[in-house]
Amino acid sequence: MPSALPIADPAPEDGLLPASARDGAPDRRFGVYLHVPFCRVRCGYCDFNTYTAGELRGERREDFAGRAEAELAFAQRVLAGSGLPERPASTVFFGGGTPTLLPAHDLARMLGAVRDRFGLADGAEVTTEANPDSIDAAGLRLLADAGFTRVSFGVQSAVPHVLRTLDRTHDPERVPQVVGWAREAGLQVSLDLIYGTPGESLADWRTSLDAVLALEPDHVSAYALIVEDGTALARRIRSGEVPEPDDDLQADMYDLADERFGEAGLRWYEVSNWARSDAHRSRHNLAYWTGEDWWGVGPGAHSHVGGVRWWNVKHPAAYAQRLVAGRSPAAGRETLAPDVRDVERVLLETRLVDGLPVSRLAPEGRRQVAGLIADGLVDPAAAFAGRVVLTRPGRLLADAVVRRLLPVA
Incomplete structure (x- = not known):
């Protein structure tokens, strides 16, 4: 979740949603995202809404579960007041920040509150992100006992000099230990990687892939490093201290990752995500990509219900003040017009292995499909079956493919 919030309409203090949000609600799944905005240190590349201890302006971490x-x-x-049907949470995701900077019993307490307020669907997926140095075996057992089913460890790299450039503080040799603890607790394991860090070579990336695959994860995410304006890394690049990421090298790194993951039995299901089976896909993230409903809890968290999107105030102190006063913590809101929702659907579903039905494209977009096949960016067999599915080169150029599929305004 980026640190800069969009500009839109003011959100009503009572938070009530328009009648349009009820349309089709019984057919949509409901999820809960909890944004825990605390970090021990701020990573130089990170643009998320996070705060170190000295930036909290009197708000305390130990009060967050209550908030x-x-x-x-x-x-x-x-x-309930907006007339939405009661729906249990099919997915719950604790992100950040570093959720596991809070004691495990605080995370369990918040999951208990989700269960008390909404219920959990049978087989609900419950995930927390964690840094390898922010959790221990006892904490992982407590989370599993409380109902968590997955943990997503922020590995990023197995190479010390790459971690230093990213300002990551964990020891890569600890990763096998925490993965072992998670498995002993009965949790599914996802590992997150970043590629294309300044100074990272293809050999470095191969080392990270080898280290991750040796752990036989259930799920892997691998993201190309994006240098966000205003971050410490952007300033270091601008000053010439470190080089800019190399697009061609990042493409080679993606190709290598997809090849190695496939050999290890991990199949891509979204451009940056691979899973050992359909059952190991991140159902919570799939809900984002397919336009389901979710409520985002916490400072800066985003929500979406029935085409209405809103986002909370960013700072934990401002967030707390609104809740104490009984007011919505939302800073802004927008109701998406049908044409905007259609554009977002093309943008997001094109990134999925199941692809986008050709029938959902405007005539101008449908006419582009043959050219995308000829360019090797769209799978021909899938297109003849009525779906736009990206090839591996197409995944590397996903944004360009989407631009060709969307009609020019």
Whole structure:
């Protein structure tokens, strides 16, 4: 979640949603995202809404679980008051920041509040992100006992000089240990990687892939490093201290990762995500990509229900003040017009292995499909079956493919 919030309409203090949000709601799944905005140190590449201890302006980490409980109670009132049907949470995701900087019992307490307010669907997926140095075996066992089913470790790299450039503080030799603890607790394991860090070679990237695949994860995410304006890394690049990421090298790194993951039995299901089976895909993230409903709890968290999108105030102190006053913590809101929702659907579903039905494209977009096949960017067999599915070169150029599929305004 980027640190800069969009500009849109003011959000009503009571949070109530328009009648349009009810349309089709019984057919949509409901999820909960909890944004825990705390980090021990700020990584130089990170543009997420996170805060170190010295930036909290009097707000305390130990109060956060109570703040989240208050927003969950508010969410229950808003959804009921807006006429939305009662739906149990099919997925719950704790992101950040570093959620596991909070004690495990605080995370369990917040999951309990989700269960109390909404219920959990049978087989609900419950995930927390974690840094390898922010959790231990006892904490992972407590989370599993509380109902967590997955943990996503931020590995990023197995190469010390790459981690230093990213300002990551964990010891890569600890990763096998925490993965072992998670497995002993009965949790599925996802590992997150970043490629294209300044100074990272293809050999470095191969080392990271080898280290991750040796752990036989259930799921892997691999993201190309994006240098965000205003970050410490952007300043270092601008000053010439480190080089800019190399697009061609990043493409080679993606090709190598996809090849190695496939050999290890991990199949891509979204441009930057691979899973050992359909059952190991991140159902919570799939809900984002397919336009389901979710309520985002926490400072700066984003929500979406029935084509209405809103986002909370960013700072934990401002967030707390609104909840204490009984007001919505939302900073802004927008109701998406049908044409905007159609564009977003093309943008997001094109990135999925299941692809986008050709029938959802405007005539101008449909006429582009043959050219995309000829350019090797779209799978011909899938297109003849009525779906736009990216080839590996197409995944590297996903944004360019989408631009060709969308009609020119």
